[in-house]
Amino acid sequence: MEGWRLSCNSKVISDCTVLVPDIASAYKSRMRTADLSSPKEIAIFENTKADLVSSGIHFDNDFLALDVCMEAPTLEDTMPDSERLTWGIQSQIEVENVKIPFCVMKKLASTLRKYDFHVCVKGRHDGDTFHCMEISAPEDTAIVGCAIDIGTTTVTMVLTDLTNGKLLAKGSSGNGQIRYGADVINRIIESGREGGKKKLQDAIIKETLVPIIANLCKTAKVTPASILRLTVGANTTMNHLFLGVDAEPVRMEPYIPSFFNWEGLKAGDLKLPANPLADVVIAPNIGSYVGGDITAGTLASCIWDKDEMSLFIDLGTNGELVFGNRDFLMSCACSAGPAFEGGDISCGMRATDGAVEAAVIDKDTMEPELTVIGDEGQKVVGICGSGIIDIISELYRCGIINAKGLFSREGKRIKRDAHGMGRYVLAFEDESETGREISINEVDIDNFIRAKGAIFSAIDTLLNSVDMTVDMIDKVYVAGGIGSGINMKNAVNIGMFPDVELEKFQYIGNSSLTGAYAMVMSDQAIEKCVEVGANMTYLELSTYPGYMDSFVAACFIPHTDRNLFPNSIQEV
């Protein structure tokens, strides 16, 4: 194909520019995102909401849709439109001032006349002032919030009815920035080039967010102008690139973001398809590598309201951790890569129909028993995050792979390629939906071991930093795109999570999205999230003594120090 070359057939003989194809759309169908598309996820989400209410976060806000009926003007009643509307609003609610913005003023005369002086006015009731934001047909009464989780790899979003919190639509896709680099560092470098800020911003806004929001509006049958608030849970770099602000200082010593907590962004500033006056509330960052996705997620976890010591783990492209209770919160980040989201895994996919979400392997026959998402008889399409954990744990338990993740048994389901690289076949060509073999190979396993090693060593270091040990953990909240069906026992078995009682683990779904949802619905949640961010201490792992040693030691199944995992199954 013109301009395309297979890199495996090419030899680089001088400097060259390599354009990687746009794999964002490929990711879209392959990747697992917790986007509230399954009943299980919805149940987790509802559970988190209930916890937030118990912790004193009330799901209410100041947004209103008013049915305003006015007398038509006559030669005897020549009040101008703006005053007429003001009086109409004041007859509905007790306010001293009514603010009419330009976007409403511009269409006031024609809208009033089109609907015979009976309209719906949407806006915010703030103390003694009503801020109009939209004027529409009397029957168009929807007022909508939009909660967005911007991950490095995936973007997930819900529209919610601001009056009752009902989910109106939900959707997700790959982050369009992915063609500029899989990780934040490469994207910052790209953004620092000529025109780079605009390019990266366009990739997330124009290519990613705009189409999703437009789609969700269509699904929910609401106008973009009905979206009166947006909230964003995103890491520090994503927040910077989203706004188009210079992100280089995030990457360069002394690692200074433009902002941690910042108010003042409007949807119109970014040309998002929403009411131009809608606040875009960004969950606060607390460091260069612990951002708003974590403060939003911590908000959702409610660990800030508990006496018990909790560990919050967010598994995304980066892994982030928060440890503490109502008295203190300590956080850090580690570079885990996209393995937990199905990236870096040859047969990785989203947890939709055809995904292996759980697996058991017979130690003797080495035959797998797979749990596949979908109707009875659904054939295998690929493997989602929770399935990968199960498969690796089972391969290790059955002695099919060793502590280094290399295949050490042979059999019908173990294949090797020309270079001797082993793989385990979950579904042969004739067993899969696609006619392709579905398998997991040594590269997949190695990628995953590094990812889980990064997570475990970060947990280890974070606890160390406050002179605590694993047995002091009362509760472990696991969040992120890894799927609702995560088998915590297997995650402990492979040395990904600390070896604590299984009942201490709780999966809380996409907590960044849940936190963003709470913030879009609740003024109190916004305040609390800012407070949580302000009270959180950031530990920079990369410069913390001993972290690298801890990481290297963790890159085995389960760990070089078996004593840390007394309850892990043994390699046979």
Added chain:
Amino acid sequence: MEGWRLSCNSKVISDCTVLVPDIASAYKSRMRTADLSSPKEIAIFENTKADLVSSGIHFDNDFLALDVCMEAPTLEDTMPDSERLTWGIQSQIEVENVKIPFCVMKKLASTLRKYDFHVCVKGRHDGDTFHCMEISAPEDTAIVGCAIDIGTTTVTMVLTDLTNGKLLAKGSSGNGQIRYGADVINRIIESGREGGKKKLQDAIIKETLVPIIANLCKTAKVTPASILRLTVGANTTMNHLFLGVDAEPVRMEPYIPSFFNWEGLKAGDLKLPANPLADVVIAPNIGSYVGGDITAGTLASCIWDKDEMSLFIDLGTNGELVFGNRDFLMSCACSAGPAFEGGDISCGMRATDGAVEAAVIDKDTMEPELTVIGDEGQKVVGICGSGIIDIISELYRCGIINAKGLFSREGKRIKRDAHGMGRYVLAFEDESETGREISINEVDIDNFIRAKGAIFSAIDTLLNSVDMTVDMIDKVYVAGGIGSGINMKNAVNIGMFPDVELEKFQYIGNSSLTGAYAMVMSDQAIEKCVEVGANMTYLELSTYPGYMDSFVAACFIPHTDRNLFPNSIQEV
């Protein structure tokens, strides 16, 4: 020329569309605008400012330019940029909150680093909050206000230093909308057509205001982002077309504007070359045909602060009147046409070099003695507003024209064309600067008589409506584009102004611009202008019994009822 036809040589035989050439630029050089370009005007302006101060309007505002010096971040001091700036500002002024808007956030990181963390921050200090509006190089400390008078025919503007009120630059041009109609009614009709609102808005904003503001910024050596407030004095229709809001209801019964007083407009809404967050403060309208130019002008006149009965006359494309004192204010509008601004007069021009600004005619020889603006020896180029009044008054006094404005004497300086239409030659071809004859003809005089008749009959009717007579007027303030050199005695002689003692007259220049200037400089002036607008009663002349009769009676020199003008000179 392709597509162009001389209308005098064309016969219309069916429906046709006539495109009138863009005469705005022609107007630009021909028309008289009071744009503070002469020392006399400046003196009047300074006098008005002093009167405002005496009336309790203080010329101060909340805008500030702060010199902010910060420590550069280090690995030990990793405060993000937004907090660093906030602290820097709080070290300069006592404020609890600092609001950083998107336009500042977007360039915060790069600007701080470019200037080594020593910057100028411009913004508004409102109670316990500082609203940042701009961040710039430490030496770029200008904070600027822009006061704009948008007339139907001409646009005038000044840039002022918000710290001390000094005028930084001034400029004017024709209103680019003029090609869509010379009067407001035709422009409203045009705006009601498909795409018309955008067309009319583009004509005033993109074609007229943007180039002037850009020019003034260049002259004043300030950046557009330094313009932190704009104020606009404009009639009701101009205000609607400026905003691009539907103006049809202004024209159609029951004549309802979209707004009288409205806050909430930002420069960014209209894409004006100014700080996008700058408030655009529009002086309030009080009726469909008495707008913000009159409330701003009334503010400048200070008649709202006096016990004495004052008449305020604004001579523009429309003539508007306000009568009253500190207890009541009554206003009305009349359609005078552009004659006072030099329009509709064949040799009309601005009061710049070469303009006849005053004239005396010898009764016997009929030779004129002209006062021409410019250096010693400057030849005549045209006639400005004040010159026209003098010439018509003198022609009438000398019996050269009769009460109907027709030529009744013959002589060297009286010429007639092929149709018998008379004209008086002020300068023959060899006497003028341009080599063209400079004259005033019967059509010019007729246009002017209608204009002055409209003004006088409006004054008459307005006084009538409150059961008052001319002799109860204590003071007459004359404002508008007619020039600083207006000869009040001649204006009375021709029946334009009421026959009161000459010392009661005071010319106050372009009061709409002066009012806008006061508002841009002074928060108090804005409040007062709103108050003045709210307290003003609007009289609709077109439906007022007797107005038309009064107009017809006034279309003579000086009037059909000579008793109204006991001190006018007699026709000989």
